[in-house]
Each structure stands twice: as C-alpha cells, then as structure tokens.
Amino acid sequence: MFDVVVVGAGPAGSMAAKTCAERGLKVLLIEKRQEIGTPVRCAEGISKKGLQRFVEIDRRWISAEVIGAKIYSPDGTEVTMAEEMAGNEVGFVLERKIFDRYLARLAAKAGAEVIVKTTFIGFERVGNALRVKLKRMGEDWEVETKLLIGADGVESRVGRIAGIIKTLKKSEIESCAQYLMSGLDIDENYTYFYLGNDLAPGGYAWIFPKGNGCANVGIGVLPSIAKANAKFYLDRFVEKLEIRGKIVELVSGAVPVYGEVATAVADNIMLAGDAAYHSDPITGGGIANALSAGYHAGIVASEAFEKKDFSANFLRRYDELWKADFGWKLRRNKRLQEFFLKLDDETLNSLARSIAGKNIREMSIEAIIAELIKKNPSIIELLKSFLSP
C-alpha cells in the first residue's frame, strides 16, 4: 500500500514524488522507459526564473546560458530581446538526459521508491482508495494507493482513462522535429526563433545553443494547417538558412497547445505537466510549468493526507494553485496564439519592422506585446477582441 503513486519520471513526476516524499508520504514513482531522461523530446530551453524557483542550479545539467532571444519575421527582420548587462543570463538550455535523472534521484533521495520499465495500465476504485494496475518488465503488478498523480506526458493515459482530459485535436498539438547539430558558427549568447506561415505553419523554428558549437535546431508545426510532416519543414528550414552543421542526433516530439484545462483532478487523482496540457500555447515551453505543477500536486497530496480527504472536491485546491501560478497565462496565451495564427507573413513583417532595432529589455511575451502595442496602436482593438473573455 502506497500513499501516492506517480506515473512518469519527467520533471513534473519527479518534482511531485520528491515533494510528497519530503513530507513523509510513502511514494512510488514509475517510469515506463528503462532509462529516465531518454529519448529526449524537448528543445531544452527554460527561463532562469522558472528553473530557480524549484531547483538549485547545478552546472552538470546546464548546456548553455543565454542573455536573450532573437526573433526573425518571414523576411528576416530581426527583433532582439536581451538583458543589456553582460553576465545577466536570462535563460538556460538544459541537458535533459542529465536533468531528468538528477530530479528522479532527488525524489529517490527524499525517500520515494523509483521503478523503471513499468507502465501504467489502468485503475479501479476500492473504497476511498485506488487499485492501480501496472506492468513491470512484462509482469502484471497491482498496487493500492490513496492518490495517483498522472505525470505521463503528452500521451497521458491516466488523464484520459480517468476522464479528466479530452484527447487533443490536431489544432491543439504542435508536431515537432529537431536535430542536435554540431560544428555551428553561431553567437551562443542567444536563442533564435523564426516565424512564417510557409516556413513553420502554425508554429516556429528555433535554434537553441548547447555550447561548443552545438545547438538544437528544430521546428514545430500545427498539423491542422501544415501541409507536410514536421521533419519535412525542418529539412527545408535547415536548407533555407544554410545551416551548415553535422546532425548528431534526431529528436521528435509533440507539445500540447491546448490552453488551460477546466480541471486537472478527479477523486484520488491529479495530473501534472504535459499530461494536464500545462505547456505554453505560444512558446511550447513546458518544463517550468511542469516543475510548478509537480510541486503543487505534492503539497496538496500531503494536505489531503492531513485532512484524510482524497475527493476531487478537496483536490481542487491543486487546481487553484496551478491556475493562480500559471494557468491564467495558458488561458491568455491560447487566445494570443489564435490571434497570431491569423496574421499573414506581410503583417508579421510589418509588426517586426515596427519594433526592429529596439532592444526589448525583458525576454517575455508580455514585453513584446507591450512594445507591439506601443508602435501599432491599431492592433489594440484586434487584440482586445481576442483577449476579452
């Protein structure tokens, strides 16, 4: 009998397991793969703030630090967002293979039991607890638990079997492909974003430096409007930009761009991270929100044990916490994404030109929208119609 079973040892799951274990709960953390952290399905970028809130920085899993971002409109107009003070890094590019293992080890060190090559199959209710069906190295295994935390990623089974979330539509998911390339000649102080309806329909292409001339070169497209698969657009992007490097790794993945789910809980169950569609609908970034969600799920799990109440009604406290922390941003950015999807390349170019050459001091969506409004008062009305509830 466990107090909490956590499905998935990514950032959300390991953070949830660690938080629960630190508060004295008996935790089982399962990972379906035999190795935590691989294969990577991530562009690995995260803001310094988002990371530092929950983890002490350890250089072993930092690939590169950046001071800002450069965004390119379809005609190549450059918009720079950067800290003007040298040494004031605002973002990190992680080494997820090491980062994820580090977090799982923190969970284990806090007392959680970690078991790999173990898959979640389903659950049934027994009284006010759950009997969770697992498959461990091919063998059926059942465990009883009071709480189940689904941190099983974009392909979450926990959330769908429990009826908490709906399956993503093809307009609610970014299909992504990425190369880790070596031998690149780029300024490694920046991350790079490339926009364009033809270049990356419904998404964007990116170059995130990983140090020593290496970088994640990738692309995300929205399958509802893309005419081909992500890898096709990635190869075209690499060719068009004449990115001359050796491909030393291929990564593919999918990112929910759903916005804010109404609830991430059911009786005895909470969802965290991509499993709750917690990734950002504009940037696709998900690690910071996953860490926050995992932490808050862990806190509410320990409160549920204090109150001996595992009902959805009580677990809604977790909904309140993640929504207050970042849910509002998912909701707003979903509307902004819908706004940006309507812009043609010419409008993107003229918007970019209106703010090109100005250094935007802060690396955030808020800062760029504020600058766009300052220079293009006419878009306020348009934006309003998207942002009003």
Added chain:
Amino acid sequence: MAKRAFVDRRKCAYCGACVAVCNLLAAELIETFLEIKEDCNGCGICVKVCPMNALRVAEV
C-alpha cells in the same frame, strides 16, 4: 473494407505524438516500440500529427 494505421518502424522516432491524438487509445508507445491495436478505426489523425511521416492508413 476496414482501415487501420500502420507504422514504419524504421522511420518512427517513438515520440508518442500519435498516442496523444488517438481518441481510441489504440496507439501505445512501449519504450521505443509503437504498437497499434486492433481497435484502430483508421481515422488517420495520427498520420497527420506524426513528425516523421512514419504512419499510414491502409485497408486490412
């Protein structure tokens, strides 16, 4: 004729995008092994979402 999805394992990069959009939970990623179960109705959404062009729908 019934339709269902098929995976080309030499193209599949086992990311799980297809699993995420499969309403019938017919696609399952087991480690690096994508399995498509018989409940698949050949709706084809996975083909559209696959970053690697590793899926196709065919008659069975």
